[in-house]
Amino acid sequence: MKNDxxxxxxxxxxxxxxxLFALYVQFHGELGPGGGFQAGVIIAAAMxxxxxxxxxxxxxxxxxxxxxxxxxxxxxxxxxxxxxxxxLLGGNFLDYFVLDPDPVHGQERGIFWVEVGVAxxxxxxxxxxxxxxxxxxxxxxx
Amino acid sequence: xxxxxxxxxxxxxxxxFVTIFLLVAGLFIVIARGNLIKKLVGLGIFQTSVYxxxxxxxxxxxxxxxxxSDAYKVYSNPLPHVLILTAIVVxxxxxxxGLALVxxxxxxxxxxxxxxxxxxxxxxxxxxxx
Amino acid sequence: xxxxxxxxxxAAVVVAxxxxxxxxxxxxLSGVYSFMMATVLVAMDAVDVAMTEASVGAGISTVLxxxxxxxxxxxxxxxxxxxxxxxxxxxxxxxxxxxxxxxLPIFSDPQAPIHRHVAPxxxxxxxxxxxxxxxxxxxxxSYRGYDTLGETTVVFxxxxxxxALLRRRRHRQEGRE
Numbered sequence: 001m002k003n004d005x006x007x008x009x010x011x012x013x014x015x016x017x018x019x020l021f022a023l024y025v026q027f028h029g030e031l032g033p034g035g036g037f038q039a040g041v042i043i044a045a046a047m048x049x050x051x052x053x054x055x056x057x058x059x060x061x062x063x064x065x066x067x068x069x070x071x072x073x074x075x076x077x078x079x080x081x082x083x084x085x086x087x088l089l090g091g092n093f094l095d096y097f098v099l100d101p102d103p104v105h106g107q108e109r110g111i112f113w114v115e116v117g118v119a120x121x122x123x124x125x126x127x128x129x130x131x132x133x134x135x136x137x138x139x140x141x142x
Numbered sequence: 143x144x145x146x147x148x149x150x151x152x153x154x155x156x157x158x159f160v161t162i163f164l165l166v167a168g169l170f171i172v173i174a175r176g177n178l179i180k181k182l183v184g185l186g187i188f189q190t191s192v193y194x195x196x197x198x199x200x201x202x203x204x205x206x207x208x209x210x211s212d213a214y215k216v217y218s219n220p221l222p223h224v225l226i227l228t229a230i231v232v233x234x235x236x237x238x239x240g241l242a243l244v245x246x247x248x249x250x251x252x253x254x255x256x257x258x259x260x261x262x263x264x265x266x267x268x269x270x271x272x
Numbered sequence: 273x274x275x276x277x278x279x280x281x282x283a284a285v286v287v288a289x290x291x292x293x294x295x296x297x298x299x300x301l302s303g304v305y306s307f308m309m310a311t312v313l314v315a316m317d318a319v320d321v322a323m324t325e326a327s328v329g330a331g332i333s334t335v336l337x338x339x340x341x342x343x344x345x346x347x348x349x350x351x352x353x354x355x356x357x358x359x360x361x362x363x364x365x366x367x368x369x370x371x372x373x374x375x376l377p378i379f380s381d382p383q384a385p386i387h388r389h390v391a392p393x394x395x396x397x398x399x400x401x402x403x404x405x406x407x408x409x410x411x412x413x414s415y416r417g418y419d420t421l422g423e424t425t426v427v428f429x430x431x432x433x434x435x436a437l438l439r440r441r442r443h444r445q446e447g448r449e
Contacts (some may be wrong), residue, residue: 002289021352022281025323029225029406030404030405031209031404031405031406032406033209033319033320033322033406033408034320034323034406035227035320035406035408035409035413037227037231037324037328038320038323038324038327039261041324041327041328041332042327043333044332045327045331045332045335045379048298048335052316061351069435070431072428073428075424075428076424076425076428079420079421079424080421083421094417094418094421096414096417102408104400104401104402104403105403107401107404107414108402108404110413110414110417111402111409111410111413111414112406112412114413114417114420115409115413116422118412118420118424121424121427121428122231122424122427124431125238125428125431126237126332127432128434128435129238129242129336129430129431129434130335130336130339132242132434132435132438132439133241133242133245133336133339133340133342133343133438134339135342135438135440136245136440137343139340147394153324153375153433155378155379156276156374157276157279157379158373158379159370159373160276160279160280160282160283161279162366162369162370162373163283163366164279164283164286165285165366165369166362166363166366166369167286167287167290167362168286169357169361169362169365170290170358170362171289171373173358173361173362173387174351174355174358174359174362175290175351176348176349176351176352177295177348177349179295179298179299179337179340179344180295180298183289183298183299183302183337184311184319184382186302187286187289187302190305190306190309190325190329190330193309193313193321193325194309194312195318197313197318197321198316198379199376199379199384199386200316200318200386201316201317201379202382202387203319204444205317206317206417207317207318207319208317208395208406208407208408209319209405209406209407209408210395210398210405210406210407211306211405214423217317217395217407218317218318219386219387219391220391220395220407220408221390221391221394221411222303222318222385222386223318223320223321223404223408224408224411224412224416224419226318226321227320227321227324227412227424228326228412228419228420229334230324230328230329231324231328231423231426232423232426232427233328234328234329234332234333235335235417235426235427235430236430237333237336237432238336238408238430238431239430239433239434239437241336241337241339241340242434242437242438243437244340244344245344246341246344246437246438249345253345254344254345255348255349266344269434270308
């Protein structure tokens, strides 16, 4: 598909906006519809789109495998880290109100980091699963 | 939840009936079709109709999405939304694993039709027994 | 009304999906079904769920199905037996569910028990306690944050499972004997 001019141009035009929209959905998930899951899936969809048009080796250069595998785990670690931070600062596991002198601000901080963790894990897993399926082809496409 | 409200509500229950039809259709695809990928599609249809069954009771006529703002007074119930959000993501995780299994089965048995896999397996077992 | 119309359309799509034997058409129809489900969810004021269903159900699911379809055959074989028993079982399940659904509260009844216990508290106090106007995000990340930790772990485990199943070792031939 990388020989098709229309697809190439449209992909190059759209992918930055898709990624921007994913960031918008992530950070405005508190004020409108959205949140970590949707943002992670949209990031993965943008990268899958790139991989479909330009081929698996090209998208592997943009998002290499070690980065992807660590993304999968780092998200869960961030989430658990917020929980442990609640423990270390005096509350129970996953208490957010201890994260800041003002309890409401602590809640906002906790929610922010938790959603970041969720988005990172979901994006990593979806993209990694796509890599695994695309890599197991019958024919060697390059 | 009194039974007396059920009679005039037969039309009000129409959305529940169609949801149950979708559920039964998904169930039928899972148990009646032998192709593994089609079974997974049927499972997905079953799951989405269950989501509908959960979210439908939470809607209030004249309400709006549960995002608090000063312009609205009545909101739909946010609790089913939370449960179903989790359910959707877990559903796609299960789907990814199921499809990976289907790919491995295809490589091991050469087919993704249940009947053919059973034939290959009993044929191989009979060959081993001889 | 729009909800009922969309639901009838979805039923038509599912019937077409059941009868089709070309798996590519089945996958595309399931994408169409997911989009219509997302629209129904918006009509039911579940905007977060609709966004997730549209992106996950119609986006990622379709890509995964097409990826798996590429690695397998794309045509379903003719069924060997007539599906009378599964049809009977499905209709029995449907009948029991219809009988059960007659006891449900009327669609969008404000006095239903679902609106009585914790939900009014979340709607009233959510912004004061967490400072986040989107109550679904507040409940998901703060009030029920432990469940979301479990869900993230499930997603991670599924990813690890797919890696374990589909990982290739070097120097292995394609198609095991």
